[in-house]
Amino acid sequence: MDINLGEKRAEEIISVKLEKEIRINDEVYDLISNLFGEISGKVKDVELNPFQIVLLLLSTRLLSDLRSLRILATKGYVVSAMNIACSIFENTLIIQFISNNNNESRAKKWLEHTNEENSVWKTGGMLNDLKLKDTKGVFWKYLCMFKHLNPKIMAVLNITGNEKEFTLNPGPNYR
Amino acid sequence: MKKNSPLIQDQTTDRAFFWIGFLLIATSGWIMDIFKDVSNLFMSYHSNKENWKIDYDRIHKEIEGYLKLMLTVIDDN
Numbered sequence: 146m147d148i149n150l151g152e153k154r155a156e157e158i159i160s161v162k163l164e165k166e167i168r169i170n171d172e173v174y175d176l177i178s179n180l181f182g183e184i185s186g187k188v189k190d191v192e193l194n195p196f197q198i199v200l201l202l203l204s205t206r207l208l209s210d211l212r213s214l215r216i217l218a219t220k221g222y223v224v225s226a227m228n229i230a231c232s233i234f235e236n237t238l239i240i241q242f243i244s245n246n247n248n249e250s251r252a253k254k255w256l257e258h259t260n261e262e263n264s265v266w267k268t269g270g271m272l273n274d275l276k277l278k279d280t281k282g283v284f285w286k287y288l289c290m291f292k293h294l295n296p297k298i299m300a301v302l303n304i305t306g307n308e309k310e311f312t313l314n315p316g317p318n319y320r
Numbered sequence: 321m322k323k324n325s326p327l328i329q330d331q332t333t334d335r336a337f338f339w340i341g342f343l344l345i346a347t348s349g350w351i352m353d354i355f356k357d358v359s360n361l362f363m364s365y366h367s368n369k370e371n372w373k374i375d376y377d378r379i380h381k382e383i384e385g386y387l388k389l390m391l392t393v394i395d396d397n
Contacts, residue, residue, distance in 0.1 A: 159337070159340060162337055163337065163340060163341050163344065165386075166340075166341040166344040166345050166386070167344060169344070169345060169348055169379065169382055169383060169386070170344040170345070170347075170348050172375075172379050173348040173351055173352055173379060173383075176372075176375055176376065176379060177351065177355060180355075180359065180362060180366065180372065181362075183362075183365055183366045183367060184362050184365045184366075187365045188365060196361070197361050197362070200358055200361065207351055207354075210347075211347060211348070211351060214343060214344070214347055215344065218340045218343050218344055219340070221336070221340070223336055223339050223340055223343070226340070226343050227339075227343065229347075230343050230346065230347050233347045233350060233351070234347075234350060237350045237351060237353070237354045240354050240358065241354060241357075244357055244358055284346070
């Protein structure tokens with residue numbers, strides 16, 4: 146089947162089967178983007194504290210990623226959507242880490258970071274600090290397995306079959 | 321590939337649908353959780369704070385319900 150037709154077919158099936166999940170995802174996007182729409186034009190840089198600036202920057206990326214995930218997921222690209230989910234997870238964790246105890250120095254550290262080789266903080270360290278390693282951290286570990294091409298999980302949803310015959314499925318997963 | 325290779329998985333219809341649904345809801349939930357704590361930083365700029373709160377609470381409650389259901393499925397597997 147032509148890939149464009151395949152994606153269209155996937156979208157038709159998924160939009161019916163997961164109608165409520167898609168609606169909720171859209172509502173979250175609209176709610177948060179409307180909040181920033183309200184802010185836009187009303188605020189001057191000088192009025193914002195470092196954490197508010199970080200929040201605006203990271204939230205812009207969050208909304209963009211949320212919409213990207215929605216597009217990929219509803220066209221049946223589950224594994225690619227997991228990469229975006231991993232990015233969303235790490236982004237929300239940074240916001241949570243900085244906002245913990247209203248830590249302005251962490252916001253300043255993030256804004257002043259210039260090192261191109263390393264992130265400001267390691268995700269594992271932030272999970273430990275927030276005592277989330279055994280709860281939310283479990284999801285992050287799973288998403289990272291997809292993102293970093295872990296062999297144990299590479300084939301999930303993209304190779305089907307048994308030990309005698311298998312099929313590669315690089316296109317949408319919806320069957 | 322080797323016989324019984326772990327790289328070959330049985331694919332079921334439900335698995336793909338489950339993960340698509342889970343990703344749509346879980347990422348929405350993570351973002352909503354963040355804004356529960358930080359939205360007050362921007363509320364002074366909002367023209368309709370009451371509507372924001374009503375919408376936020378309704379969507380957040382719906383997401384929590386879905387996530388509880390989905391986590392039950394993950395635990396069972």
